[in-house]
Amino acid sequence: MDDGDLKKLIDYAVYAPVGIIHSIAEALPRAVEEGRSVVESRAATARFIGQMAVGMAESKAQEQLAEVRKQAEGLIDLVLPEPWADLARMVLGDQREEPVPTVAQEEGRVATVPTESAAPKAAQIEVDLGEVEAVIPNYATLSATQITAKLDLLSKRELKLVYGYELGHRGRKTILAKAEKLL
Numbered sequence: 088m089d090d091g092d093l094k095k096l097i098d099y100a101v102y103a104p105v106g107i108i109h110s111i112a113e114a115l116p117r118a119v120e121e122g123r124s125v126v127e128s129r130a131a132t133a134r135f136i137g138q139m140a141v142g143m144a145e146s147k148a149q150e151q152l153a154e155v156r157k158q159a160e161g162l163i164d165l166v167l168p169e170p171w172a173d174l175a176r177m178v179l180g181d182q183r184e185e186p187v188p189t190v191a192q193e194e195g196r197v198a199t200v201p202t203e204s205a206a207p208k209a210a211q212i213e214v215d216l217g218e219v220e221a222v223i224p225n226y227a228t229l230s231a232t233q234i235t236a237k238l239d240l241l242s243k244r245e246l247k248l249v250y251g252y253e254l255g256h257r258g259r260k261t262i263l264a265k266a267e268k269l270l
Contacts, residue, residue: 142233146233146236146237149236149237149240150236152240153236153239153240156239156240157239163175213251213255214248214251214252214255215252216252216256218248218252219248219249219252222241222245222248222249223237223241223249226249226252231259231261231262232261234249234259234262235261235262235265238262238265238266238269239269241269243270246266246269246270247270249262249266250262250263250266250267250270253266
């Protein structure tokens with residue numbers, strides 16, 4: 088074996104592995120950052136698409152539920168004789184309009200919420216975002232059109248919460264008008 092072969096053997100057996108390890112050590116942090124960037128952006132995109140799909144499905148389901156509810160309420164008069172129809176409406180009303188004190192009422196705060204006995208702008212209790220989001224999830228992120236589509240599904244008490252919050256905060260006329268109409 089001559090000197091040239093010995094140098095090649097040392098190059099391949101010693102220096103090449105050391106050079107490879109050194110290159111990997113330098114390139115690894117950059118590769119990790121690039122990989123993290125790709126995975127995070129794809130995960131964010133997938134999360135956004137998933138949220139949009141769920142929101143659209145929820146909106147469609149609520150529209151269909153509102154239609155079924157209207158049809159069922161219309162059938163009460165057709166199917167049940169008068170005293171029983173009144174009883175059915177009373178039972179449905181009692182289940183949906185149970186007076187539950189709001190957090191705002193318990194804390195003694197004041198803002199505008201409609202009552203049945205007066206015009207919608209007359210009563211005074213404050214409604215905070217948490218109370219409204221218990222009725223309509225993600226209320227703060229929804230458009231007025233998305234919210235008005237959901238109002239048909241709400242009880243009178245829930246409508247009053249939405250109306251009171253909207254009146255005291257963003258004041259969107261489309262939501263207020265539809266809530267007043269339903270109240």
